[in-house]
Structure formats: C-alpha cells, structure tokens
Amino acid sequence: MKTNPVTLILVFLFLFPIARGFLFKFSSYDLKRDTENLINSISFIVAIFIGIRYYKVIFLNYENSKIYKFIPSEISSILASKPYILYFIIIPIFVYIVYKLISVVLNLIARYTFFNIYDVLDRIISNKSNTVKRIIGAVVQVPRAVCYLVTVLFLLNAVAIINPSMKINSYLKDSKAYNYLCKRIIIPVTNSSVAKSFPNILDNSFKIVTKTDSLNKVGNALKNDDNASNVEDGNSNVIVYYNGVTLDEGIRSNDQINNFARSLTSASKGNLNKARKLYDWIGYDIDYDYQKANMVLNNNYNVKSGAIPTFNTRKGICFDYSCLYVAMARANNIKVRLVTGEGFNGTSWVSHAWNQVYVPEMGTWINVDTTFAKGGNYFNNGSFNIDHRNSKVIGEW
Structure with a gap:
C-alpha cells in the first residue's frame, strides 16, 4: 500500500x-x-x-x-x-x-x-x-x-x-x-x-450516475424504479441518477410541502424576500444527515433522496437540500434552478449541489446554498464563488 x-x-x-x-x-x-x-x-x-x-x-x-x-x-x-x-x-x-x-x-x-x-x-x-x-x-x-x-x-x-x-x-x-x-x-x-455550526460535509457524498437503458439501475434501490426519465445521448438512451433517484423524482413535491411553503412566505413581499425566507427555513431547520452521506459515499443507494423524504425527516445532504428548495420555490411561483458542481468543505473540493433563483426585481439569477447556510451567508453572497466552482445547471423550472 x-x-x-x-x-x-x-x-x-x-x-x-x-x-x-x-x-x-x-x-x-x-x-x-x-x-x-x-x-x-x-x-x-x-x-x-x-x-x-x-x-x-x-x-x-x-x-x-x-x-x-x-x-x-x-x-x-x-x-x-x-x-x-x-x-x-x-x-x-x-x-x-x-x-x-x-x-x-x-x-x-x-x-x-x-x-x-x-x-x-x-x-x-x-x-x-x-x-x-x-x-x-x-x-x-x-x-x-x-x-x-x-x-x-x-x-x-x-x-x-x-x-x-x-x-x-x-x-x-x-x-x-x-x-x-x-x-x-x-x-x-x-x-x-460559526465553525461549530458549519456542516462537516463528507467527501464526495453527492454521486451522479449515468446508465444506459441496458444497465439502468444503481444497486438494489433502483431495480424497481419506474419513474426514471430517459435522456437522449447520441444514439443511446441514458438515465441520470442523483444519489439513487432521477431529477424528477428528487424535486417531486406534495400538498403538504406546497401549503407549508406558501404559508411560510405569506407575509413576505417580492420574490427576493420570499426566496430568502425559504433559504432561512431550509438552511436552519434541516439538519445534515451524516449517516446518509456515509452510505452514499460508499455507493450504498438504499436511501431515500429528494424533497419529500427531506421535508418529512428534516434531514438530508446537499442534493436533498437543493431539491427541497426547488419544491418550495415552485410552490411560490419562483423561477428556480438546481446546480451541480464542487464545493470547498474546508479541506478539499468535493461534489456538491446548490440552487439559483431568478429575482425579477433585480433582473438576474442569484446563488443560494442552503447546505452551507449554518456556516455563513450563502444567499446572494458576492463571495459565493470562492468556495463554489464548476457550476452546471441541471434543471430549471
């Protein structure tokens, strides 16, 4: 060795x-x-x-x-x-x-x-x-x-x-x-x-797996997945999984989430204030799930990912935070993106996911990272790109 x-x-x-x-x-x-x-x-x-x-x-x-x-x-x-x-x-x-x-x-x-x-x-x-x-x-x-x-x-x-x-x-x-x-x-x-509050993000615990239609499963958790969406890639159909689920499955919402998201922002005026309200709630009321991060890190996809399980358990990792933000933003008719790239976890760059929201009052998209919220201001922060890089928009709603 x-x-x-x-x-x-x-x-x-x-x-x-x-x-x-x-x-x-x-x-x-x-x-x-x-x-x-x-x-x-x-x-x-x-x-x-x-x-x-x-x-x-x-x-x-x-x-x-x-x-x-x-x-x-x-x-x-x-x-x-x-x-x-x-x-x-x-x-x-x-x-x-x-x-x-x-x-x-x-x-x-x-x-x-x-x-x-x-x-x-x-x-x-x-x-x-x-x-x-x-x-x-x-x-x-x-x-x-x-x-x-x-x-x-x-x-x-x-x-x-x-x-x-x-x-x-x-x-x-x-x-x-x-x-x-x-x-x-x-x-x-x-x-x-803020070091004590900052989530100790585990290595590359956000995994993106692409499979052709002949190999469209990722471990036991994906064998019975009937919700996978196909994407054309040249001459082959491929399915992209994010921590064991498709993007559509990850951002899926329900009436409970939608009603809660609307009530949360009911007193806020303008998309900027509403987006900030959602950021504060997810960033401070959702806890980082270290056990799940370890499982994904070891390629164990027998976990539930996405907006619904994260809202129900109040726990998740970066992809879950981002999916829940998408679901709650959509409930408020806020244009939102899910972004993948790399985040600096304090020791090295690791795979990461965050969001962008469109603010009509400003006429621009702003960066939002609810996973990092407990470590500082990551809502429309001018220094955002210091510890985020290689961003790629994988979905816009």
Whole structure:
C-alpha cells in the first residue's frame, strides 16, 4: 500500500526539527537562535490566523458582523464583487503588518526572559551525559515542529481552495493526517465562531450516475424504479441518477410541502424576500444527515433522496437540500434552478449541489446554498464563488 505524499510531507516536517535537536544536543546559543526563528514562525502563523479570521467575519458572514457596518458601502461592494482582491492584496498587507508587530514584541519578551532561562539550564546540564542533552535538545524543538506543521497546513489549504490540479486535490482528500489536522486546526480558525455550526460535509457524498437503458439501475434501490426519465445521448438512451433517484423524482413535491411553503412566505413581499425566507427555513431547520452521506459515499443507494423524504425527516445532504428548495420555490411561483458542481468543505473540493433563483426585481439569477447556510451567508453572497466552482445547471423550472 502506497503512502500518501501529503502525509509523508507532514510527518517529515514535524519530525525533522525534533530529530535535528536530538542529533545536535542542547546548546544555549543554538536554542537562542532557534527561539528567534520560532518567534518569527509563531508571529507569521498568528498573523495568518488573524487575517483569515477577520476576513471571514467581515466579508463572508457580514450580516452578523459589527465591524462590517463601519466599512463604506462602496468599498464593501467592490470587495464583495471581487473577493480575490482580498486574497492577493489586502490580506497579505494586513498579515505582514500584524506579523512585524507581533515579532517585535515577542522578541523583546524572549530576550529578557527565556534567554536567561536557557543560560541557567545550560549551566545545570553542562556536566550531564550526551544522552540527556540530546533528549532535552529534542524536547525543546517540539514547538518549532508544531509551527512548521501548522504553516504547511495553511499553505496546502490555500493551494486546495485556489483551484488546484485534480492530482493535488486527490492527494489532499486521501490524506487522513491532513484531513484530521485541518478539521481541528484550520477549519475552526478560518470559519471563526460559526465553525461549530458549519456542516462537516463528507467527501464526495453527492454521486451522479449515468446508465444506459441496458444497465439502468444503481444497486438494489433502483431495480424497481419506474419513474426514471430517459435522456437522449447520441444514439443511446441514458438515465441520470442523483444519489439513487432521477431529477424528477428528487424535486417531486406534495400538498403538504406546497401549503407549508406558501404559508411560510405569506407575509413576505417580492420574490427576493420570499426566496430568502425559504433559504432561512431550509438552511436552519434541516439538519445534515451524516449517516446518509456515509452510505452514499460508499455507493450504498438504499436511501431515500429528494424533497419529500427531506421535508418529512428534516434531514438530508446537499442534493436533498437543493431539491427541497426547488419544491418550495415552485410552490411560490419562483423561477428556480438546481446546480451541480464542487464545493470547498474546508479541506478539499468535493461534489456538491446548490440552487439559483431568478429575482425579477433585480433582473438576474442569484446563488443560494442552503447546505452551507449554518456556516455563513450563502444567499446572494458576492463571495459565493470562492468556495463554489464548476457550476452546471441541471434543471430549471
């Protein structure tokens, strides 16, 4: 079994400074130089933390941000429509300023505290054996090893979100070490206070399967499917299944859903407000179904997908959220689309589904992602395309 190269890199970066400390033994002079380098690394990491944290708070979750109201509307509109200006200009400048301030303060503190402690420790162990000096040398390098690891995690995460090659993305998804550390270090930082609410989307748990009419079944769940709609594909009829059901089956509604959707928006005026009301209800009242996601991830389609089972159970995964939104939008005579593509789950790009609705008042289609709603504002968000890509409209009503 081949070892994932991303995992190898992470293990090497963590063990290298510890091994180096063991080989070269403890030295007060060397530790002072290492401390200066460590302070610079810590300052850099903290600056990244602050930069990414406040970017998320201000620009991706701006409706709940108190800071956002102090930014002129003209500037915020430009930044929202062109989010990469933040990534490549504003955030790097901010990070550098914070980095320099933190490094100056920490270096002053270290010179008058830790450096004196190192000198005392050096005198204490001067007569000790080389083994003791090697062990102490290894132990004092652990903080540096952690800094190396965190820095590379941030770099890999940045590479993943800025449209990486498919090969790199596959290595990141397959690395258990990378995913484990990202979910405990990177995601809580990049998503700030909303991290606990953001659904932990499981890998590619949204599956699209195309079958010819001679192979038109997907596992036991599809053997008796009489509702599949045929699509012409060249000279062959094909059937497209989304998590085990056809699109028509997925968006199918009933009187209960239709009546509820209309009553939910009865006090709302205009399609924009009605669409937002539906987004809020689905986004916050439907829970992410991790058990179902695991089943689909393992190609087990013996599950119920679509608007009706999601409304009844109040649980689903991205395709279910999107189907229910279609059903409830149609009940309100709102033009709606179902879109497939990829979403960034905090560690890598995975298959995903969301919606678009047409707003006559604005004369345009807007993006809506109810699955991500608990992680921030994903209703007509100008930064929507940062963590959504390769969109394809598969249905419009």
